Amino acid sequence: MKFSYRFSNLLGTVYRRGNLNFTYDGNSVISPVGNRVTIFDLKNNKSDTLPLATRYNIKCVGLSPDGHLAIIVDEGGSAVLVSLACRSVLHHFHFKGSVHSVSFSPDGRKFVVTKGNIAQMYHAPGKKREFNAFVLDKTYFGPYDETTCIDWTDDSRCFVIGSKDMSTWVFGAERWDNLIYYALGGHKDAIVACFFESSSLDLYSLSQDGVLCVWQCDTAPEDLKLKAPSGWKADLLQRKEEEEEEEEDRDRETTVQGKATPAEEEKKGKVKYSRLAKYFFNKEGDFNNLTAAAYHKKIHLLVTGFASGIFHLHELPEFNLIHSLSISDQRISSVAINSSGDWIAFGCSGLGQLLVWEWQSESYVLKQQGHFNSMVSLAYSPDGQYLVTGGDDGKVKVWNTFSGFCFVTFTEHSSGVTGVTFTTTGYVVVTSSMDGTVRAFDLHRYRNFRTFTSPRPTQFSCVAVDSSGEIVSAGAQDSFEIFVWSMQTGRLLDVLSGHEGPVSGLCFNPMKSILASASWDKTVRLWDMFDSWRTKETLALTSDALAVTFRPDGAELAVATLNSQITFWDPENAVQTGSIEGRHDLKTGRKELDKVTAKHLAKGKAFTTLCYSADGQSILAGGMSKFVCIYHVREQILMKKFEISCNLSLDAMEEFLNRRKMTEFGNLALIDEDAGQEDGVMIPLPGVRKGDMSSRHFKPEIRVTSLRFSPTGRCWAATTTEGLLIYSLDTQMLFDPFELDTSITPGRVREALRQQEFTRAILMAFRLNESKLMREALESVPREEIEVVSSSLPELYVDKVLEFLASSFEVSRHLEFYLIWTQKLLMLHGQKLKSRAGKLLPVIQFLQKSIQRHLDDVSKLCDWNRYNLQYALAVSKQRGMKRSLEPLASEEEAEASEDDSLYLLGAGGRD
Template identity: 75%
Template sequence: MKFAYRFSNLLGAVYRQGNLNFSKDGNSVISPVGNRVSVFDLKNNTSETLPVSTTKNITCVGLSPNGNLAILVDEDGAALLVSLITRAVLHHFHFHKPVNSISFSPDGRKFVVTKENVALMYHAPGKHREFNAFVLDKSYYGPYDETTCIDWTDDSKCFVVGSKDMSTWVFGAERWANLIYYSLGGHKDVIVGCFFEKDSLDLYTVSQDGTLCVWESDTELDGLVLKKSRDKPKPLRPGDEEEEEEVMEEEEGEVIRGKAEAPEEKTVKNVRYKHRSKHFFNKEGDFNNLTAAAYHKPTHILVTCFASGIFHLHELPEFNLIHSLSISDQRISSVAINSTGDWIGFGCSGMGQLLVWEWQSESYVFKQQGHFNNMASLAYSADGQYIVTGGDDGKVKVWNTNSGLCFVTFTEHTSSVTNVTFTSSGFVIVSASLDGTVRAFDLHRYRNFRTFTSPRPAQFSSLAVDASGELVSAGAQDSFEIFLWSMQTGRLLEVLGGHEGPVSCLCFSPVQSILASASWDRTVRLWDMLDSWQVKETLPLTSDGLSVTYRPDGQELAVATLNGEISFWNPQTATQTGSVAGRHDLETGRKETDKITAKQLAKGKSFTSLCYSADGESVLAGGQSKFVCIYNVKEQMLMKKFEISCNLSFDAMEEFLDRRKMTEFGSLALVDEGAGDGDGVNISLPGVRKGDMSSRHFKPEIRVSSLRFSPTGRSWAATTTEGLLVYSLDGSLVFDPYDLDLDVTPASIHKQLRLQEWVSAIVLAFRLNEKALKQEVLETVPHEQIPVVCGSLPDIYVEKLLGFVAACLEKSGHLQFYMTWAQNLLMLHGQKLKNRSGTILPTLQALQKSIQRHFDDLSKLCDFNMYNIRYAAALSKQRGVKRPADEEEEDEMSGEEEMSEASLDNAELML
């Protein structure tokens, strides 16, 4: 049960492609990220990735008006109906063609999907359970080219569809007698957006060449007349050219096709549109196309975005320019406005940016950007609160694990960052790069305060910092040397030579001043930092060394080699204690251009990243595959395998050759499309990991570049092609009883609580091991009885109780109550816990993480209160004569100030 890790969050990527949506209350933005969907809460500044995924990248998202349902459609037209309340998949559906846009009607009863040149209207899934959630109502034909956008009237009676053939079509959602369809022209380019005015049939259409057309209808919404008879029309004769439409009933729904315009019923006046005005946006050249548009009906504000990263705010119908700003140097792919009209969300697929702009105060509400290229490395801070990542774009980003957001980005490196790590203090980040520098960043002042370089330019591919944080080492991939610097002075201390191949990985022992280095020369060398930096031991490997890591207690060494093996060594005796053959566990998929099977391809694959768990009992391994494996070190066997992605938009995902991609000339990926001179095919070179970025169709290959366990042992993270994936233990779903007996029942636990037998009630609750029951028992114990209960608790339950207190302290509001539990457990059982420091270290780090988080929040609050109290005291002094009531208030304020300072002192003592 301790390996029941589940997908928790996706960091490092905030937007890829598709349309943005705001939640019903307007406080959250829903963004498609690859084949997943992330929800960013702008009020609480947190992010969450839904635990659902499609088989390919998501292209459009439709949100129901009540905000409870979402329809996710991928590149192939496969759709998922997802509940945003339970985060569960309710229905699978396939449209069989790529879908351009999807939109629910305002009353939530219908939704329209546009694919190719047809608009399909479906009955929206209701509250009742149905066999088929998507029931086709009508099919609308009219445009000659692909449809691009949809908008509904406020009363859900009509909808409008824009097309690439420069036309806009208005369709009736019901069988109206005076409006079946209406076609509008007036544009010279692709229609990007079409919008109805509030409570009206008046229209605004925006095209890609920066033209806005305003259309005025001669009929109000109330003037639409329902058609009485629904008889099938007679079949058309060859000479009949005056029919208005052709309607036919089919099994899948009603089909409406546009024909030459002529009224069918003379008694009802047809809806007519008049071209009221045309406006043009200021452009800076042909490259500056209009790419996205959104309209907020209550405030009459139109937002238009351009390929140069500029966006405009206009008030309609007068076309008054309110605001114009450049927020990016890349094309803005999507735009959305929240329900109140205050916030505007922008998505830039080229840079992976997601921005939320408050246009009235002209400030950013939310501004996040992922790594532009692949992530190369990650590291956890000592308390597990932060994760630092380095990418091929040369950026170093720091992420908060609680909120899932990046709060600082360092851009000093000029080339790919190959490795990052935290020092033991948790406030200094060290990064190595191919630009020939190793840099140290301060998390207090957010600056680069040290830059380490070598005498000759070298590309650093590996990095390690010792337990004290004083020694910084980096390995070069071209000169086969290891460089050592002092963190305090920044001086180069020593250059360690001896390896005959590139240094692939470095790791310091957590308990001794010994550096382990793995190299392609099939050796692992142990360097003694105290004895003139000499080689202490040389461990011979069976193949090239790719990764090396120490166990948290420093008594074991794990090495991953090129032949797919993980070998375990005793660093004291330099003897091998075991090995795991993990080649068959990788199960790599075949790439599109591969000419051999995935099974044969797997023989050349290996693990490139290793990490021990917090307790040292298992090791996490990943490589050039979609699988991450957890091995038990003692038993040397595979415990669990995680599939990090099911996204077929990545290369090397499929195990077998897809017959649909086979032609008479061979695989479709190997056939030249005639894009160039016909000299050859764009096939990636052997050994190239990242693909050819210059080719027309670039598919990134799925791989895991780095893995790390959290110091608390509750989660692990992996940098992959998708982004930074976090897997954590979901305690509410894990039933793991301890020493269970027939007498251990909730009834017997409640009986002990009624008898005020606190110790026996706690022991029984921890034997049953249900979170809600443990929390109930713990919070029933009187505050003054906590020291007595902690003193008489059996030793075996002390560590379990301390871990549970650390978990509760992170989310509970009973701060002082749980702090009292933690303080008494540590004070009364400190010596016994010290003897088992290796096994209890993850629990203590989880406790430290919880206390540190509350300390940061409380210190800000106390500082804020102190300034408020001083301000109030200064105001009272300005008023002149103090009344007795004022003096009493000032005494109370000074008392509150002393209490806030006392609470901060208590938190500092606990830390």
């Protein structure tokens, strides 16, 4: 159970492509990210990625009206029915074709998918158990080109679809007598969106050239009549009517007279549409493609997004402009409005940007953006609360591991970031870049307070900071040197030369002032920082060194080399202690255009990143592969392999040649089906005519660029082509007993609690290792008896209680109660715990992270309350002073009035 890490969250990317959706309550945004789905809770400021993945990138998501079910469809046409309540997959289905959009009916009984030039209506899965969740009801034909959008009427009687052939089609969800289908024209470009008016069949249709057409229907939804059945159904109904007529002979005349009404209804004719108005968005003459739109029927709000990054808010049907704003210079791919109509979500696939805009107050509710290019490096803060990532786009982002949001982005680097690291205080981030600078960022004031440069311009490939935080070192890629600076003064202290190839990795010994540098010259050099920076040892390798790292206690060194080996060294004696052959564990996949198998490709692959676990007993390794391997260091065996992605939209995923992709013209990957288009927008090369096949088309190759274990040991993170993946220990779903025998049951635990035998109850609860039972046993102990119970706990159970307390701090509200438990355990067992400091370090860091997070929240609240109390006291004192001065002021006024009256009397007497 020690290596039962499961996928926990996806950071670094917030939106890729597809449609955005708001949840039923309107407080969360559902965003497709690659082949996964992330839910951003806007009320609680937290992001959560569902533990499921499709085989290709997600193309569209359909949400049920009650918000409990979601249909997720990928680029290959495979659909997954997901329960958002229990976060699990209920059903798999394949639509046998590329699906553009999916939409549930407002009553939740049916849903429609647009596939090719047809629309298919399915029976939606209900609350009862069914043999097949998706049952095809009808297939609707009409458009000549691909269908693009769907919308339903409020009563689920009809739906409308738009097409690229510039037509809009209205279909009846039932067999209506006066509406089978209705085609609408009037546009000169592909239809982007179409919407019904509330409680009406009136329509709005929008085309890509920025034209809005308003259509009026002469029939109300309640006037739609069901078509009379024909064939064997009609014969069956006729027999039933005859039987009823025989039973009701006395009412035959009245029923015959009543049959004259259908002829009058036929005079009304079929449903007809007429165009009321036609509006243009590009009034100034600048041509701008409309790419996304959303309409809120209750408040009549239309939101439109354009290829230039501008969005408009209009009130329909008068087409009054409410607001217009530019959010970026990239096209807006998706727009969504929440149920109350207050928040609008925008997705930009070009920048990987997700915005939630509150249009009434004109403020951002959420503004998140991932790295534009791939992420290269990451680092955990010492308490495990934050993650910092650096990307090829030159940005440095700091993420909160609890909420999953990026709260600061540094853009000072002008080229790709190659290395990031935290200092031991956790408030300074040091980064290296290809622009020839090493920068230090302050997380208190969010600024770049140090910039380290070299005498000659050089490109830095890696960076490291010693345990004191005073010495910063960076390795050069072109001059083969290592530069050492002082953090305090910013001055260059020394330049370490000796390597004959680019420096690929640097790492400081956590316990000593020893710097290890790995290079492509097949050596690892150990430098003594206190002894004039001379070379202490040189470790000779059999191949180029790609990564180097120290064990947390500094007693071992691990090096990854180009021949797929991981070698372990004793840094004190410069002796190799072991090696691991990892070529067969990489299992690199073949690319689409490769003519060799993955087995032969693996010969040239190697691990490019290494990381020790928090206890130092195992090591994580990753590289140009979809697998991350955990090895046991002492036994030198593979413990577990994690597949970071199953997304076939990435390259180098399949191991064998897929014969289905071979056509008579060659490999399907060589045939560019898009013809130079990306989501309908032409992207030709400079000087290439429209329709030419010379557009850029490529698939990113799956790879792991950096791995880091959390200092708490509870999770690890990896920067990959998919984003920043976090794997954590999911202990809630696992039963992992400890020293359990048949006499220990939950009933015995509760019986011991009733008899107030708290120590025995806690020991039995921790043997069962069920979180609810452990919480019940701990919280049953009276506050005054915590010290006695803590002193009677065996040493073996103190570790488990501390680990449970650390995890309880994140979910429980009994903050003071658990703090007392923590204090008593550390005070009473502190001396015994010191002897096992190495094993207990992850637990103590996990505890520190949980308490530090509460300290930050409570300290802000206390500062705010203290300010309010001081303000209230100052106001009350000021009012008290005014009241005390009021009698004096009244006496002075009385005396002044007496003096005035005497003066007037005196003046009158003299006259």
